[in-house]
Structure formats: structure tokens, C-alpha cells
Amino acid sequence: MAIDSDLELMLRVCRGDTESFEVLLRRHRSPLVGYLCRMVSDRSLAEDLAQEVFLRVYQARKRYQPDARFTTWLYRIATNLALNAIRDRQQDSKLNGGAERTSDGEAGSRLTEVADGRPTAEQELIRSDRERIIREAIEALPARQRAAVILHKYQGVDYAQIGKILALSDSAVKSLLFRAYESLRTRLEPLLKGGQL
Amino acid sequence: MKPKIRCAEREQLFAYACGMLNPREAGELGTHIRQCEACLRVVESYRWVDEVLDAWRPEEPSPSFDSRVQAAIATGATTSAGLWARLKGGLRDYWWGSGRRLAPVMVAMAVAVVSVVVLRERHAPLRPPGQTQQVVRTIKQPSSGAGLSQASIEASSSAVDDYDILANFELLSELPKGHGKPEDN
Known part of the structure; x- marks a missing residue:
């Protein structure tokens, strides 16, 4: 059986086919929640934002123009929501005297607790520690660099598509990624020195 | 003599490491990298970062996620995060849209109204x-x-x-x- 493309499914959703929307939801929920979790470092907020993304897609179904990939549209909505959430949190953090790091730390713990519902072995502890260092290194990046790295590295989105999602030129995307990787190289050095590879 | 790597060149090396260059550029730089240990180390450092990032496992949605989305679609209800984002987004869009252009007009109107009120109070006709x-x-x-x-x-x-x-x-x-x-x- 041929797998329907996102475009075909979305065109059916435009005509009122709710089952096609459920197919799109099942197909994209995991990557989308994963993306938003990495972006905002808070599982609960990430799920709220992902829910909002799907709701907006559904509500805008009649206005959908198949001139770009469905995932470009999906991740553009998600990225805008995530960047707004990050900015709001930073503003709240400034108002609350810099509680952002604490909040992030708690969020990180929550993520680990939810993800690891099973008993933790020593190897798992080391792995979790390595994940924490990576997460903190990516969290420390400016929001757009963070989005570019996550889209490129974890969502497998190509540079042209990242450019459309972030409204940047190809060369600006490459420059953004270069600066992000330069920062990450420095921040991830403890993993190299600590032999956690 | 090894060529000195400057920032601009590092960006080229990063593009090479991530496969961003076109075949001709990649071929030329690849030839250089095979002869230059310094450039090879830089390329390997970017590849190392890319490998390290693999260790960050993705989060999965909670089991209730689909039903929450379907319920939200059925009722058209937005999440609290979404509602706030829409409200702020609306204000922001207004500001960056027509609001910012109209701001001087609105300020001028407010000043005019206040001036009229103050002048009216000062020059109000006295009773005989x-x-x-x-x-x-x-x-x-x-x-x-x-x-x-x-x-x-x-x-x-x-x-x-x-x-x-x-x-x-x-x-x-x-x-x-x-x-x-x-x-x-």
C-alpha cells in the first residue's frame, strides 16, 4: 500500500477529511514534541506548544497553500511558538531576578524523570550526565542558533528548509550553524577531557 | 609551511564537515585538507561535535497527547500557552504592523486632548x-x-x-x- 504524502493528506484535510488529519498527527507528533522539548527544555510546555501547533494547522486547513513542504509549515509554526516561549521565559526571568537557570535545571530533571521511568544503572547515569551536558550546551545557545542546530541535527531538516522556517537566507543559515557549532565545541570540551565518549 | 586558519576559512571547513559545499568546492577543499593537518583537525572537531550531539535522546509524547489534541480540535480550545501566545502575538503583530506607524498620531491625539482639557479649565468663563x-x-x-x-x-x-x-x-x-x-x- 502506498504511503500518502503529507501534501496529499493535507489536501484531504482541506476537504474535511478528519481521518487524514489523524494520520498527520500520528506521523508528526513524536518528532514535533521531541523538537519542542529540546527547544524549550520543559516537557509540559513542549506538549502544550505541540498541541497548539496541531490546532493551528487544523484551524488553518482551508487556507493551506501547497507551495511549500508540509513540514516546513509545521516547523515554522512550532519554531515561532517556541521562540516566543523562550523569549517570554527570559523576560520573566529578568523580572524575577534571573530564576531562568534554576527553572531550566528543574525542567531538565523533570525531563530525565519522565524519560527514564525504569531503574537506573551506572551506565545509564553516565549517559544521563552526558545528555545533561549536551542539553545545557544547546540551551546556552541564542534561541535561533538553538533552533537551527536542533532542526539540522535532530529533525534532519535541510539548510534550504531551515532557511524557510527561520526566514533566513541559505548563507545566513550556514553562518548561524557555524557559530553554534563553534560555541558547542567549546562547551562540550568537558566530555572530551572527561573521556565520556 | 602550514596555512594559517582564519575565521572565514573555519566557516568553509565547517561547511565541508557538514557536507554543505557543492561538489567542486568540496573537491578543492578536500585536496587541501588531505595535505594540511591543521585543517583536518578542525574538520574532525566539527564532526566530533556532531557525533557527541547524537547522545541526546528525543522525548516521546505522553500517551494522552493525541486525545488532548483531538479534544482541543473538537472544542476549538487553545492551550494556556497558546492563548497567551496568541494574545501577545496579536499585540506584537499590531505593534509591528499598523500600530507602530500610528503611534505618533495616537500620541499627538492624546496630547491634543489633554491640552484642550487643561486650556478649558484655565479659561473657563467665570460667573458674573x-x-x-x-x-x-x-x-x-x-x-x-x-x-x-x-x-x-x-x-x-x-x-x-x-x-x-x-x-x-x-x-x-x-x-x-x-x-x-x-x-x-
Whole structure:
């Protein structure tokens, strides 16, 4: 059986086919929640934002123009929501005297607790520690660099598509990624020195 | 002699490591990298970062995620995060759209309104002296009976509005001394 493309499914959703929307939801929920979790470092907020993304897609179904990939549209909505959430949190953090790091730390713990519902072995502890260092290194990046790295590295989105999602030129995307990787190289050095590879 | 790597070149090396270059550029730089240990180390460092990032496992949606999305679609309800984002987004869009362009006009209008109010207060026509005294007399000698007459109420109302009367209000001087002070217990 041929797998329907996102475009075909979305065109059916435009005509009122709710089952096609459920197919799109099942197909994209995991990557989308994963993306938003990495972006905002808070599982609960990430799920709220992902829910909002799907709701907006559904509500805008009649206005959908198949001139770009469905995932470009999906991740553009998600990225805008995530960047707004990050900015709001930073503003709240400034108002609350810099509680952002604490909040992030708690969020990180929550993520680990939810993800690891099973008993933790020593190897798992080391792995979790390595994940924490990576997460903190990516969290420390400016929001757009963070989005570019996550889209490129974890969502497998190509540079042209990242450019459309972030409204940047190809060369600006490459420059953004270069600066992000330069920062990450420095921040991830403890993993190299600590032999956690 | 090994070529010195500058920032601009590092960006090229990063593009090479991530496969961003076109085949011709990649071929030329690849030839150089095979001969230059310094450039090779830089390329390997970017590849190392890319490998390290693999260790960050993705989060999965909670089991109730689909039902929450479907419920939200059925009711058209937005999440609290979404609602706030929409509200702020609307204000932001307004500001960056027409709002910012209209801001000077709105400020000018606000200044004009305030100026009109202030000037109106300063240059409000004063009542003729006779009418003022009549009002004062009305207040001094209220009409007999349980309540004030409609005319005296109107006169009192206009008296309160009249800056001239308020500025020269002498009735309080007729009050016995100590009136209004809290009684000592």
C-alpha cells in the first residue's frame, strides 16, 4: 500500500477529511514534541506548544497553500511558538531576578524523570550526565542558533528548509550553524577531557 | 609551511564537515585538507561535535497527547500557552504592523486632548459676580424645609464646578474654631 504524502493528506484535510488529519498527527507528533522539548527544555510546555501547533494547522486547513513542504509549515509554526516561549521565559526571568537557570535545571530533571521511568544503572547515569551536558550546551545557545542546530541535527531538516522556517537566507543559515557549532565545541570540551565518549 | 586558519576559512571547513559545499568546492577543499593537518583537525572537531550531539535522546509524547489534541480540535480550545501566545502575538503583530506607524498620531491625539482639557479649565468663563453671591447666599441660607430645593441643588452643583467660588470659599472660616478636629477622649 502506498504511503500518502503529507501534501496529499493535507489536501484531504482541506476537504474535511478528519481521518487524514489523524494520520498527520500520528506521523508528526513524536518528532514535533521531541523538537519542542529540546527547544524549550520543559516537557509540559513542549506538549502544550505541540498541541497548539496541531490546532493551528487544523484551524488553518482551508487556507493551506501547497507551495511549500508540509513540514516546513509545521516547523515554522512550532519554531515561532517556541521562540516566543523562550523569549517570554527570559523576560520573566529578568523580572524575577534571573530564576531562568534554576527553572531550566528543574525542567531538565523533570525531563530525565519522565524519560527514564525504569531503574537506573551506572551506565545509564553516565549517559544521563552526558545528555545533561549536551542539553545545557544547546540551551546556552541564542534561541535561533538553538533552533537551527536542533532542526539540522535532530529533525534532519535541510539548510534550504531551515532557511524557510527561520526566514533566513541559505548563507545566513550556514553562518548561524557555524557559530553554534563553534560555541558547542567549546562547551562540550568537558566530555572530551572527561573521556565520556 | 602550514596555512594559517582564519575565521572565514573555519566557516568553509565547517561547511565541508557538514557536507554543505557543492561538489567542486568540496573537491578543492578536500585536496587541501588531505595535505594540511591543521585543517583536518578542525574538520574532525566539527564532526566530533556532531557525533557527541547524537547522545541526546528525543522525548516521546505522553500517551494522552493525541486525545488532548483531538479534544482541543473538537472544542476549538487553545492551550494556556497558546492563548497567551496568541494574545501577545496579536499585540506584537499590531505593534509591528499598523500600530507602530500610528503611534505618533495616537500620541499627538492624546496630547491634543489633554491640552484642550487643561486650556478649558484655565479659561473657563467665570460667573458674573451677582450670580456667584447668589450661590453663596443659597449655601449660607438654605431654603427652609427638610430638603434643598431643585434650584439650590443646581446652584450647589454649579458652585462645586466653579473654580472662582472654590478659590474664594470663605464659609469654612465661619466655622467655630476646633471644628473638624478629632475630639480628645
